[in-house]
Amino acid sequence: MRFRDINGLEAQKNTLIQSVKKNHVAHAQLFHGSEGSGNLALALAFGSFLNCEKPSDTDSCGECSSCVKTDKLIHPDITFIFPTAGGKKVLSENFMAEWREFVLDHPYKNSTDWLEKINIKQGNIPVEEARKLIQNLSLKSYEGGYKLIYLWLPEYLSISTANAILKVLEEPPEKTLFFLICNNSENLLTTIISRTQRFAIPKFTDEEISVNLYNRGIDSVRAKEIAMLADGNMHKALEIAQSKNDNLHDWFANWMRYCYGFKVLDLVPMADEFDALNKEQEKQILEYALTIFREIFLVAGGNENMVKLEESALDFVQKFAKVFNIGNLSKMTELLDEAIFHIDRNVRAKIVFLDISLKLAQLIK
Numbered sequence: 001m002r003f004r005d006i007n008g009l010e011a012q013k014n015t016l017i018q019s020v021k022k023n024h025v026a027h028a029q030l031f032h033g034s035e036g037s038g039n040l041a042l043a044l045a046f047g048s049f050l051n052c053e054k055p056s057d058t059d060s061c062g063e064c065s066s067c068v069k070t071d072k073l074i075h076p077d078i079t080f081i082f083p084t085a086g087g088k089k090v091l092s093e094n095f096m097a098e099w100r101e102f103v104l105d106h107p108y109k110n111s112t113d114w115l116e117k118i119n120i121k122q123g124n125i126p127v128e129e130a131r132k133l134i135q136n137l138s139l140k141s142y143e144g145g146y147k148l149i150y151l152w153l154p155e156y157l158s159i160s161t162a163n164a165i166l167k168v169l170e171e172p173p174e175k176t177l178f179f180l181i182c183n184n185s186e187n188l189l190t191t192i193i194s195r196t197q198r199f200a201i202p203k204f205t206d207e208e209i210s211v212n213l214y215n216r217g218i219d220s221v222r223a224k225e226i227a228m229l230a231d232g233n234m235h236k237a238l239e240i241a242q243s244k245n246d247n248l249h250d251w252f253a254n255w256m257r258y259c260y261g262f263k264v265l266d267l268v269p270m271a272d273e274f275d276a277l278n279k280e281q282e283k284q285i286l287e288y289a290l291t292i293f294r295e296i297f298l299v300a301g302g303n304e305n306m307v308k309l310e311e312s313a314l315d316f317v318q319k320f321a322k323v324f325n326i327g328n329l330s331k332m333t334e335l336l337d338e339a340i341f342h343i344d345r346n347v348r349a350k351i352v353f354l355d356i357s358l359k360l361a362q363l364i365k
């Protein structure tokens, strides 16, 4: 991973690059960012930069033997520790094949994806992991560069594991760096936090997300639509992009037309169509509706310049705002939240959809 592979986060990249130039690289850094942020991606790019044999002023080369091994996650001086099943002999090193596949697909995934991938219900980082690590750290670096320890989701450290690594975290051997990649620093032990330098990674902007999607071959209108739904979460954006709801707006617009016209005969087959989608797709449609309602509110309030929509969607919102009963907006928003809640709890989608459609039909005008 190069810095240039990550869209945006320029200030954060610069901070890391400058720390190397000024010889001020903290020996234990906490890359803290919400789910779907660039925290792991940035830490990986930084690792490449640190050990690159021919770095430019602002990035690793991507071609030297260190970069090649780092990119494949097979560099002998890089250790990854992440949640596993926690049995005595079940350590991160036993899951490296799965880990490589997981991260190389894209580095914005979350703990649920990981535990699902390795088929574990509840993960943790057992104390044996700390013992193994301390043993490894006593060995010299293989390639003469930095030894890097990536601790992904230190939220999963057991108390005994955390206690076992405190000393080495505070005073690691020479040329050894710890990168702790976390989503919820409030779940970390203060003893861990106090031994790290906190490095906050902001959420991605809509623009950064849409550019990333566009670079992955998604057309620009849809990329912007997805970015709006993803709320700065790259993981969520990629998930939506991979799902088959590529006509989200058309689907929503038809739905609203049927509701507005109280067209029950059209709503019933639509409910069947909705029922045939998977849970994530169903939630996407309802979340999209929430987003559009918010935009309608802005248009109706005269804040049209804040509206983030594109072309056909914007046109729709402008027209719809004129006939939409804005006084019922909070009630409609509540209904949508409730529907998402029910879908999450596996209430039959067809019933949820018909129920909310009929209620919206009454409130919409």
Ligand SMILES: [Zn+2]
Residues within 6 Å of the ligand: 051, 052, 053, 054, 055, 060, 061, 062, 063, 064, 065, 066, 067, 068
């Ligand atoms: Zn290189």
